[in-house]
Amino acid sequence: MNGLRLSALAALTLAIPLVAASAPTGTPDFPGGHYALDPKHASLIARVKHMGVSLYTLRFDTLDANFDYDPSRPESTRLTASVDPASLDVNADYGKQFAEEFLSVSKFPKATFVATSMQKTGDGQGTMTGDLTLMGVTKPVTFNVTLVGAGHEVLPIPFGRHAAGFEATATIKRSDFGSTYLNNLVGDEVTLQIEAEFEKK
Amino acid sequence: MTAAAHLFAPARTPRSTYSAVAITLHWLIALGILTNIGLAWYFGTLKGAEAIPPIQLHKSIGITVLLLTLIRIGWRLIHPAPTLPAHMPAWEKLAANATHLIFYLLMLALPLSGWAMVSASPLIKVHPTVLYGVVPWPTFPALPTDPDQLHAARKLFTRTHEWLGWIAYATIALHVAAALKHQLIDRDDVLARMIPFLNRKTGAAG
Numbered sequence: 313m314n315g316l317r318l319s320a321l322a323a324l325t326l327a328i329p330l331v332a333a334s335a336p337t338g339t340p341d342f343p344g345g346h347y348a349l350d351p352k353h354a355s356l357i358a359r360v361k362h363m364g365v366s367l368y369t370l371r372f373d374t375l376d377a378n379f380d381y382d383p384s385r386p387e388s389t390r391l392t393a394s395v396d397p398a399s400l401d402v403n404a405d406y407g408k409q410f411a412e413e414f415l416s417v418s419k420f421p422k423a424t425f426v427a428t429s430m431q432k433t434g435d436g437q438g439t440m441t442g443d444l445t446l447m448g449v450t451k452p453v454t455f456n457v458t459l460v461g462a463g464h465e466v467l468p469i470p471f472g473r474h475a476a477g478f479e480a481t482a483t484i485k486r487s488d489f490g491s492t493y494l495n496n497l498v499g500d501e502v503t504l505q506i507e508a509e510f511e512k513k
Numbered sequence: 514m515t516a517a518a519h520l521f522a523p524a525r526t527p528r529s530t531y532s533a534v535a536i537t538l539h540w541l542i543a544l545g546i547l548t549n550i551g552l553a554w555y556f557g558t559l560k561g562a563e564a565i566p567p568i569q570l571h572k573s574i575g576i577t578v579l580l581l582t583l584i585r586i587g588w589r590l591i592h593p594a595p596t597l598p599a600h601m602p603a604w605e606k607l608a609a610n611a612t613h614l615i616f617y618l619l620m621l622a623l624p625l626s627g628w629a630m631v632s633a634s635p636l637i638k639v640h641p642t643v644l645y646g647v648v649p650w651p652t653f654p655a656l657p658t659d660p661d662q663l664h665a666a667r668k669l670f671t672r673t674h675e676w677l678g679w680i681a682y683a684t685i686a687l688h689v690a691a692a693l694k695h696q697l698i699d700r701d702d703v704l705a706r707m708i709p710f711l712n713r714k715t716g717a718a719g
Contacts, residue, residue, distance in 0.1 A: 364561030408660040409635040418661040494636070496560050 341383065342462040342476045346513045349377040349393075350475070353509035356395060360486070361499030368498070370410075374399035377508060379427075391427040391440065413493045414486070420447045428452075440480065446489040455480040455506070474512035481505050530706045532592050538585040539707055542620065545578040546681070553678065565640060572631060573644045579624035586617065598701050609691065615684050623677045629653040630670035633663050 354375050362368035377393035398421065400411040411417045427442035436459035444453040462476035483503045487495065531539070549571050556567040594613075597606050631637055632653035642650040657663050695703035696711075705711040 363565075404638070406635040406638055409663060412660040412664040413635060413667070416664075418664075496557075496564055497636075 342381070342474055343512065344380075344382045344384075345474075346380050347378060347476065347510035348513050349375060350509045350511045351375055353477070353507075355507045357505045357507075358502050359505075360502045363497055364499075368402075371401045372397065372399050373401050375508075377425075377510070379510070387430045387432065389427070389430055391425070391442070393425040395423045396421070397423050397446075414491050414498075416447055423447075425453070444484070444489075447491060449489045451484075451488050453482050453484055455482040455504075460507075475509055476512075477507070477509040479505070479507050529595055529702075530709070531595060532588075534588055535585070535592065535594070536707060536709065538581055538588065542578055542581050542585065545574045545581070546620075546685070549574045549578070550678075550682075569640070569643070569646070572627065572642050572650075573646075575624040575627050576642070576644055576650055578620060579628075582617070582620040582624075585620075595706055598703060600699070600701065612684060612688055612691070615680075616688070619677060619681050619684060623674065623681060625653075626670050626674040626677060629656070630667060630674050632656055633667035633670055 351374075354377075356372040356375055357369060358372070359367045359369050372395050374396035375393070376395075377391060379389050379391040381389055397415040398408065398411050398417040400407045400415070400417075402410055415423075423444070423446045425442050425444050427440050429441045430438055431441075432438045438457050439454050440457050441452060441454040443450050457478055457480045460477040460479055462474075464474045481504060483501055485500050486492075486502050487500050552567050552571040552574070556564045556571065559567065597609060601609070628642075628650075631642060633656050637652055642652075644650050657666055692704050692707075695701050702713050705713050
């Protein structure tokens, strides 16, 4: 569950590095400014080993993220993101109970990620490192970020909508954040995969 | 009372030995408790899917102990336990009675807390309790529905179950040590009251 939350954060984080990395030629660029997550086109997926036999896949539905982008200094981009861990979706009626048992959501109702550094690793590729706070514990996490695309809708500016989309992935250990419930049945490593479309405001 | 006298004594008169039903219930429950202790340590070492079957067996045996204990209490209310030997000092009799009372409380509270603890877990929906894989067993009644309260309840029940387990170890150790003391040091017939084939040392009188 931590993983899920982390995934969402990671995705957001990914989006930022992607933005930062997007300046090079050959990759889509987008104008500087303030960007906010379009939550209708974003997802935070987490996967964790179940019983040692399968990768249980879950999703957090309530996400928020934004960043300020300066095309001349993409690596200075700083993304902040938050996830409501109680929005855990496991395609079953015990999602709320899982959120409480695995993530103590009534005690820690918010998970946050604040990016602290961006590194470009290739065209439209980068890493984003930041502080992930989950269950009241803050740890550094690095996301691999890819710029999926950028552009604006067919209506020309000022009527069209500028958007940029990123994918971010990271792997965390839920025990680092104090999530040890059912650690005999549910894995410790949680992979996070974030897909995030940002809209220029 | 002599052996002949006790044959003709009314059913409610204390006997020198436990009845066959009481002896059977004692040893069935003892077997269940010891098996469950072993299972608890065993499944604690397992990870993943292989931990589930021994947990399910532990639950089945625990509920069996609970039901047998209810029968045993009912039987004991109708058939009082034999009186303790007169040579025992008052403090020993008090300790024996207190230990037996603690056992009855443990034999009820351990299965009940375990039943409550698994009922409050989200896993109960994935791995419901089916006794010996055959008889569906319900969840503990009247649990909170709010996830926050349910989480707190599960933690409380889990801690209670674990603590009662430690208390059970101590109580069993005391019980076994006392039985051995009666047999090997006091050399009386207290153990023979529960193990009928043991040779009586002082005749049938209790």
